[in-house]
Amino acid sequence: MNIAQVFTQTLKQSGKKLVVLLPFSWLLVFFLIPFLIVLQISFSESRIAQPPFTDLTSFVDDVYTISLNLFNYIDLYEYDLYLSGYISSVKIAFTATTLCLLIGYPIAYAIAKLPPHTRNLALMLVILPSWTSFLIRIYAWIGILKQNGLINNALMGLGVIEQPLEILHTPIAVYIGIVYAYLPFMVLPIYTNLVKHDSSLLEAAADLGARPIGSFFKITLPLSVSGIVAGSMLVFIPSVGEFVIPELLGGPDTLMIGKLLWSEFFNARNWPGASAVAVVMLLLLILPITIFQRYQAKDLEEQANEH
């Protein structure tokens, strides 16, 4: 081995490290450090000052003390509105995810069956709405759903209904908003999965006498589970903590943890309490995130084995 070889070898190794280092430092800076700050605030006490919470550490008479205040977590446990908030968030997110799956799967399936050159156009149409700001698109729904809005005016103009339907500020509006906003996150992973399927499997099944419906449930659906899981998690996880959609489209009785967190932070001016709510929400989401990770890892492994 000459010097040049040794040099390229070390470069390759450090290059590998560099590649891994990049995503890790991203996570460190934008996830771990902010989370630690939130965690720290959740153990402090609120006060009237800038910033409105106490320091955990103090240095008095040469003694360095760290005091962890568990009050915020106990308070969270004792104040039952939060429990119902968490439950209702999970429920809403779960229903919205199911709806997304029911609507998104056929869309992804249809796109995957298109001839290759029209596929890209169809995918484009799925992604295109996200070129407009998320906030503006949700605001647009207010104009569509409100009492004097598009839907009600159209239906009343056609004589289908006499009284305007109350959709805005109800849970239905929240579901419409979440399904609308997160549908692409369901369609894309399922599509990516479906498009890779080997069509000879379906041909073989047909040759052996299977009906199209039967081969869909026996072959296509089981093969696309990892796409379904990925899509569902991408919809479910952000939906649980969703704030904008329930705030703008939902009524005051749409209880979601994102809104409770907001009111604890802004209205009660209780930063430590709001931080504790956020930490608990993160803990709640760890389970679905782990499932997601496991499926992704499995998927990658299978792909590696195929090649």
Next chain:
Amino acid sequence: MKAIKKLALATACAVATTGAMAEEKVLNVYNWSDYIAEDTLANFEAETGIKVVYDVFDSNDVLEAKLLSGKTGYDVVVPSATFLARQIQAGVFQPLDRSKLPQYENLDAPMMEKLTSHDPDNAYSIPYLWGTTGIGINVGQVTERLGEDMPADSWDLVFNPEIAAKLADCGITMLDAWDEVVPTVLNYLGEDPKSTDTALLNGKVKDTLSAVRPHIRYFHSSQYINDLANGDVCVTVGWSGDILQAMDRADEAENGVEVSYVIPKEGAGLWFDMLAIPKDASHPENAHKFLDFLMRKDVMAGISNYVWYPNAIPGSKEMIDEEITSDPSIYPTPEVEKNLFTFPVYAPKFDRAGSRMWTALKSGK
């Protein structure tokens, strides 16, 4: 290399000296939405050459969160007096330099005296506009549902479940500000609006609100202006000037909606919005100039004419449209004034209790 260093040093010195001599010609203002005349900022820019970057909010809570996190980037902010009191305690403002405010003498002296309960010695703030928290009504829709003998001058419109039930279908809304609604309910119930009794809060006050909760369409602090003007809602607990703006917009749209503002006979809350300069403002000189500009009689008259809120400059009154100054729902008569109460400043413990009662109420739990 040496030459470059020298040059760099020279530039650094130059920057340092100009920094000390004059601020850059920029001013960052954070004000309530729909709360200034159309030409105020343009006039200020034309007169001083200072470019105003104007940003808006619709709740004291959002402003306070920004102030407490520090370094907001704003040079002038407009909290309500009750919030200002707590923010002064948290040390987020810088004292005003009155030598830079020659128009200070235009301010209403008795009002300044009253405001010392929130800002001792008036050291940190000057009043901008003030108003009351009352009821906005879509006259047509409400009369249609209640008949001619409706209690148009009473909080019964909102807090009496039987009456509220009849109005639910055309839409009742409430400000999303518990610290104004709770004192209003206390006053309606004949209690002291300044009470900080949590038993009363979670008892009679919550019961009153819970009884009408099913009839309330939403809790929001700015949405109702448009909705009231468009006829989407018919009764709203809101801020005087905002409701009068809705009235104005409905007039302009000629959509057949007639809006009126009522200070109920039981009394209503009185509030003041205050101008203050954050401690870490980057342009305090410009901020003082802007505050001084806002104390000029002609400027304040222009603002009151546009937003329909009274100001704290008595000398501006003769320049304000008579339609506004003669309206007792804007400039309360001495008899009405007797029934007005100021909103209290709450301690953190009651703050938390009130906010939680409110969250639970809103969610219908």
